[in-house]
Amino acid sequence: MGKRKVYHIIPDGAEWKVKSEDASRAANIFDKKADAIDRAKKLAKSNPLGQVIIHGMNGKIQTEYTYGEDKFPPKG
Numbered sequence: 001m002g003k004r005k006v007y008h009i010i011p012d013g014a015e016w017k018v019k020s021e022d023a024s025r026a027a028n029i030f031d032k033k034a035d036a037i038d039r040a041k042k043l044a045k046s047n048p049l050g051q052v053i054i055h056g057m058n059g060k061i062q063t064e065y066t067y068g069e070d071k072f073p074p075k076g
Contacts, residue, residue: 004049004068007040009033011057018043041065 006021016036017026020043027043030036037054044050049068056062 004051004066005044005047006051006053007044009036009040009052009054011055011059041067 007027008017008019008021010017010019011033012026012029014031016030016033018028018030018036018040019026028036028039030039033054037052040052040054044052044065045067047068051067052065053061054063054065
């Protein structure tokens with residue numbers, strides 16, 4: 001199973017950035033937080049395993065959304 005693709009919604013002044021954990025730059029920049037969240041959710045859902053982590057203006061995590069199922073081998 002592949003690694004979970006994680007997207008962060010982070011504030012930057014009056015803008016909101018959508019940035020994946022492995023990227024050096026933001027994938028998208030929005031004026032409204034809700035628009036950034038919608039975009040990040042679409043990106044996360046397009047991966048077999050995706051996650052969105054939403055940060056508040058203070059940088060602390062407010063909410064997380066996880067998509068896809070981690071598959072574990074059966075026990076026994």
